[in-house]
Amino acid sequence: MDVSVKFLGGASTVTGSRYLIDIGKFEFLVDCGLFQGRRELRERNWDKFPMPLGEMEAIVLTHAHLDHIGSLPRIVKQGFKGPIYCTEATAELAKILLMDSGKLQEEEAEYARKKGYSRHDDPQPLYTQEDAEAVFPMLVPKPFEKPFSIHDSILVTFYHAGHILGAASVKIKIKGDSQTKTLVFSGDLGRYHDPILFPPTLIPKADIIWIESTYGDRKQPPVKPSEELAAAILDTFDRGGLVIIPAFSVGRTQLVLYYLFHLMQKGRIPKVPIFLDSPMAINATKLYQDFHQDHKLNAVLEEEDQHPFKHPQLHYYQKQEQSKSLNGFRGNAIILSASGMATGGRVVHHLYNRLPYEQNGVIFVGFQAEGTRGRRLVDGEPQIQIYGNSVQVKAKIYSIDGLSAHADQDELMEWAEGFVEKPKVAFVVHGEEEASAVLAKKLHEELGWNTVIPNYLESVILFSGI
Structure with missing residues (x-):
């Protein structure tokens, strides 16, 4: 053979x-x-x-x-x-x-x-x-x-x-x-x-x-990724801006939600609204309860007040109308949305609306493949094509490899x-x-x-x- x-x-x-x-x-x-x-x-x-x-x-x-x-x-x-x-x-x-x-x-x-x-x-x-x-x-x-x-x-x-x-x-x-x-x-x-x-x-x-x-x-940096995440969020909030986190719906989103919850619980970042604006990410997050044998969070998920996927600051936005309503949101908040490399999905819509304003921050939390919109933003391109239009990049771009x-x-x-x-x-x-x-x-x-x-x-x- x-x-x-x-x-x-x-x-x-x-x-x-x-x-x-x-x-x-x-x-x-x-x-x-x-x-x-x-x-x-x-x-x-x-x-x-x-x-x-x-x-x-x-x-x-x-x-x-x-x-x-x-x-x-x-x-x-x-x-x-x-x-x-x-x-x-x-x-x-x-x-x-x-x-x-x-x-x-x-x-x-x-x-x-x-x-x-x-x-x-x-x-x-x-x-x-x-x-x-x-x-x-x-x-x-x-x-x-x-x-x-x-x-x-x-x-x-x-x-x-x-x-x-x-x-x-x-x-x-x-x-x-x-x-x-x-x-x-x-x-x-x-x-x-x-x-x-x-x-x-x-x-x-x-x-x-x-x-x-x-x-x-x-090699990943020795700095704890949660500390890098907190620093980028606080930097954006100090400018009066809103944070957008493009994240893959499966894996990265749940890890970021875990870190955000613990940073808020420990007082490292303020308790602000977190909008999970991705139907796919919402559905995937529910599976962590169904397949509890495949991860370490059993003890955490059993405690109602320690649940990183269920707490007062976290808002699940399934409907497109809810997503569009975020265009008018002003003040400190975190929008977590897919896709992780900004190649498609609802996050592209948020980038289209938020990139032209310097007070905002976009935090990439994973690998950005060559040729993707995320890679071009991380590489510092001053303008990006979205929906056939050229969008000025004035928001601050952060990249945290340790969350990969x-x-x-x-x-x-x-x-x-x-x-x-x-x-x-x-x-x-x-x-x-x-x-x-x-x-x-x-x-x-x-x-x-x-x-x-x-x-x-x-x-x-x-x-x-x-």
Whole structure:
């Protein structure tokens, strides 16, 4: 039996994770992500899948962020009919994120059509809410740390990755004719001292490893992220401004809510209104109660007066009318809204209205991929295109890396050091080129690993005749 992989995404870029594994008699995909960021990356979302989708037999997901699941509706619509395996929390989060993504795709296509700023005469959504809904019956939830079979030769196990609720590293055992080989996909690894999520699980053995490298070239600052967050908020309030925090609806939003509540409780920032203006984030936050076994907050959630997701300052804004009403709000307040890289969603509307005023502050709390609106703001561009208009950036822009849900270089190395034997090869993936190169070099020099940074659409034979 020969085993090969084709890199359909997440190669020399931090988006669009998709790895096609072929064992000859069975082909399956690990992750099925959406490309985000630069136009040339986003255009890949429209590319035809490189094989007949009726022949692909399964998909295994690491977690529910769109850069890992966002292409599911499109490939299901084009003919994929197999099971989609994921953790239990990922299955529920995927439903929320995919429906929201479909809605945004529809709304953006319609808006572009009305305003005429698309290059196409009749702009179409990549997929619709109906397309997203068609994915749901195919999701097959599985618990952590309990092996399950996806084929008579393939055993899969999910382990905690610590990135977001339900996020997993994936171990795949392939039984050949003469020997068994193990593949391990890190997925997106989280922080080792996250106050909400369990740390990434150390896995002792693997023949081939896929390791993410989002922060492969950087270390998180020693300053506590909550202190940086408090300083940026107080700085903005001193100017009489309002704070906007673009944050991913799953993971980052809940972490920021946790820190904001504790900063207010301890008197580090004033008790001001917090508007969670994201239906998706609101729905995702509720799942922390449902999947209490997947995080550390059990004791906290049992105390009514210590609940970071239920307190007098926190206001959930589901309806669009509520969101629009915030345009007229004056004074100190915090608006927390998606998306985290300001590529879409309600936060774009708030940025459109608040960026031109110097008293306001925009706090980015996570990685900003190359080509995104968030990256351009963090890089200090004086004006930004929003809704086809040029918007002056006079608000103060803050960036707090310590709140990222991604492991930094030291933590990536800590996870790698958990392997007691060197792998045959380690593919350094899901990172921008420089980040991947730095981590690959460090893994090679310090651990003696044979590291490879794959290219987009590259195919590699992993094993021959096993």
